[in-house]
Amino acid sequence: MQCEDLTEALAATSEGSGHLGRNERRHVERCLRCQAEIVQYRKLLRVMRTLRTDVLEPAPGLLADILANLEESGERHAIRSILSGRRIAYLGGLAAATAAGAAGAIVFASRTRRTRLAG
Amino acid sequence: MTDLVTAARDGDREAFDELVRVTHADTYTLAYRLTGDEEDARDVVQEAYLRAYRGLKRFRGDAQFSTWMYRITANCAATHLGRRQRHRHDELDEAAAVPDVHPDHDPQLRADADDLRGRLRVALESLPPRLRAVVVLRDIYDLPHEAIAAELGISESAAKVRLHRARNKLRDQLFPRRDGESRAV
Numbered sequence: 340m341q342c343e344d345l346t347e348a349l350a351a352t353s354e355g356s357g358h359l360g361r362n363e364r365r366h367v368e369r370c371l372r373c374q375a376e377i378v379q380y381r382k383l384l385r386v387m388r389t390l391r392t393d394v395l396e397p398a399p400g401l402l403a404d405i406l407a408n409l410e411e412s413g414e415r416h417a418i419r420s421i422l423s424g425r426r427i428a429y430l431g432g433l434a435a436a437t438a439a440g441a442a443g444a445i446v447f448a449s450r451t452r453r454t455r456l457a458g
Numbered sequence: 459m460t461d462l463v464t465a466a467r468d469g470d471r472e473a474f475d476e477l478v479r480v481t482h483a484d485t486y487t488l489a490y491r492l493t494g495d496e497e498d499a500r501d502v503v504q505e506a507y508l509r510a511y512r513g514l515k516r517f518r519g520d521a522q523f524s525t526w527m528y529r530i531t532a533n534c535a536a537t538h539l540g541r542r543q544r545h546r547h548d549e550l551d552e553a554a555a556v557p558d559v560h561p562d563h564d565p566q567l568r569a570d571a572d573d574l575r576g577r578l579r580v581a582l583e584s585l586p587p588r589l590r591a592v593v594v595l596r597d598i599y600d601l602p603h604e605a606i607a608a609e610l611g612i613s614e615s616a617a618k619v620r621l622h623r624a625r626n627k628l629r630d631q632l633f634p635r636r637d638g639e640s641r642a643v
Binding site: 346347350376379380382383384386387388389390391393394395396397398401402404405406408409412413 | 471474475478479482483484486487490496500503504507508511512574575578579593597598599600622625626628629632633
């Protein structure tokens with residue numbers, strides 16, 4: 340077994356998400372290079388985790404920009420709702436007028452036919 | 459925080475603003491780590507909060523709000539970097555040369571524990587964004603592989619391969635081998 344065959348397994352073991360098989364374990368127990376790699380991976384992961392508590396200070400104005408952006412988006416949404424509401428009302432009115440016109444035409448046509456039949 | 463999230467989900471805009479106040483530095487930090495650029499990070503953060511606001515009703519609350527924000531931020535950063543990649547092909551090249559941060563070449567980068575953190579930051583910034591995103595989300599923010607893959611729009615196995623490559627590159631930069639020693643990647 341070569342050290343190169345183990346690199347992925349060593350990283351996974353250091354993270355705690357993998358296990359070494361019997362042959363791999365035997366190799367690592369006798370291989371200083373692989374042992375050093377495990378130590379390095381563990382160190383790397385430990386330092387990575389410490390970065391979690393590092394919070395960068397955003398440039399001044401970011402918070403205000405985010406809030407303004409949200410506000411603007413909210414206003415745009417409200418305007419869109421109003422416009423779409425108006426559009427619906429307009430289309431509704433148009434549909435009602437069309438329906439009324441059609442009904443009137445039908446009534447007129449049926450009366451005309453009745454008058455002709457009576458005559 | 460939970461009360462704020464509940465109130466914000468019920469439509470309380472001020473509660474959402476407060477959530478932004480409480481979390482924006484953390485979100486910015488992640489965005490900066492993913493993009494490696496202040497301007498990009500600002501854009502990503504703004505987009506992330508907009509998406510969060512619009513999708514707040516879909517937030518089930520079974521995860522922490524911060525974790526949910528990390529996922530949205532990761533997704534926004536991936537979109538942002540993808541858009542930028544279409545204009546500039548240089549930064550996402552995985553084979554791009556990494557700066558030489560060999561401690562022997564720079565006395566300031568030598569020795570003690572604090573220095574290791576400093577060198578790690580430099581090494582992270584030098585990673586190609588594709589690799590950096592995976593290792594930052596996994597090893598700093600502890601997101602599961604599945605979530606990382608979903609937010610970056612890649613398969614879980616691709617996420618694992620990238621993570622392995624990223625860790626190897628970081629390790630090589632932090633613990634450089636002496637001349638003559640070779641290391642498999």
